[in-house]
Amino acid sequence: MRRLVGIVAAMCVAAGAATAQDARKVLETYKGNFDKGSLDVKIQILQAAAADPAAKELGPLYLQAMEFVLANVPLVQTDIRFRQLAGIAAGQVARIGYAPARTALWLLYEADTETGTRISAANALGAVGAGDPEVIEHLNRFLETQNALFAAGKGSDRQVVPVLLRALGRLGDPSSFPSIFTAMALGYSAETTQAAKDSLFAVKGDFRELLAGVVKAGRPAEKLQALQMGVESERIPDADEAALAEHALDVGLHTSAPDVPSRALLREMRVLAARSLHDRSSPRTSQLLVEHLESTIAEADRGLADAGALIEAVSALGAVGTGEAAVRLTQYLARINAGTEKGKGYDEQVTGTVIENLGRLADKVAFDELMFTQYLNYSNAIKTAARAAIARLRW
Secondary structure (H helix, E strand, C coil), X not given: CHHHHHHHHHHHHHHHHHHHHHHHHHHHHHHHHHHHCCHHHHHHHHHHHXXXXXXXXXXXXXXHHHHHHHHCHHHHCCCHHHHHHHHHHHHHHHHHCCHHHHHHHHHHHHHCCCHHHHHHHHHHHHHHCCCCHHHHHHHHHHHHHHHHHHHCCCCCCCCHHHHHHHHHHHHCCHXXXXXXXXXXXXXXXXXXXXXXXXXXXXXXXXXXXXXXXXXXXXXHHHHHHHHHHHHXXXXXXXXXXXXXXXXXXXXXXXXXXXXXXXXXXHHHHHHHHHHHXXXXXXXXXXXXXXXXXXXXXXXXXXXXXCHHHHHHHHHHHHHHCCHXXXXXXXXXHHHHHHHHHCCCCCCHHHHHHHHHHHHHHCEHHHHHHHHHHHHCCCCHHHHHHHHHHHHHCXX
């Protein structure tokens, strides 16, 4: 029995060796014929190779075809047969996953700006470019260039961009995330925007960290969208969502913007970040929410923030539950009291929210100012709220 098994094994090895020899012979035959054939014959050879049962072993032939096209780049513009040859070769490289052809594919992509060629090359690069930092960097830079052209209104190849995005999604390299995100945010067609979104979720790595990178380095509109995506995504646990929001609040508070629209976007990001930090109690969160309230008060004084923004900032700080929060909200109530005493008027909702959150914090530091509201020209509702807050103070 053992002898029989040994004989069968030996026969399998011999058959495998014969098969390998046959495949090499077939490949060399194709390559030799390709080398000496006319351009029309070369195309026929590739078409025949694509239909050959041994097509998976013919990667070097397809690489040879692309190298032939690259050696004749000046003729590509005047003879469409070169593009036909390149298209067949790129398609087969993608089909069989022949990685050694990736450098030639990129060179082909660069050499011929024709949309069809670039679509074929990009598709193939998505299939074989994984693990090649140089190819991925080239694709990233090309997408960045297309994004810049589109943003400047100078036009970009809108047929190639969605194909390129899908290719980068297949490759899944974290370095591609910023340029893919920009493509999603720029306002390309619905197809391209969806391709960008799908590719973002295909990128490997910590999704929160990738979004945090956009919050840090992206344009103001991208910063806001990155936070929105993080808050809405089911891929990010609550703790990570809060960490992203804290990072976004920090960036929003400490990033200068050169124009009014950008400053408005940063304010919107701060509001969303503060809202997302409810019930997250830490010294760092408390410090940032104090800064956020101070900035929002200053913006309201200049007419840049409304009562709703103030209410959100107060509520976020009240929810953090720290002594620092109680001190700052008490200071804000003192300011409102001073203005009311001088007859400047007050906002009922904002004042009520400050008092409500001081009651929630229950810190005796607020006692004096809460008591002072009883002697000022506030509504009965405000005075009732202040008495309820006082009743909750801890002594």
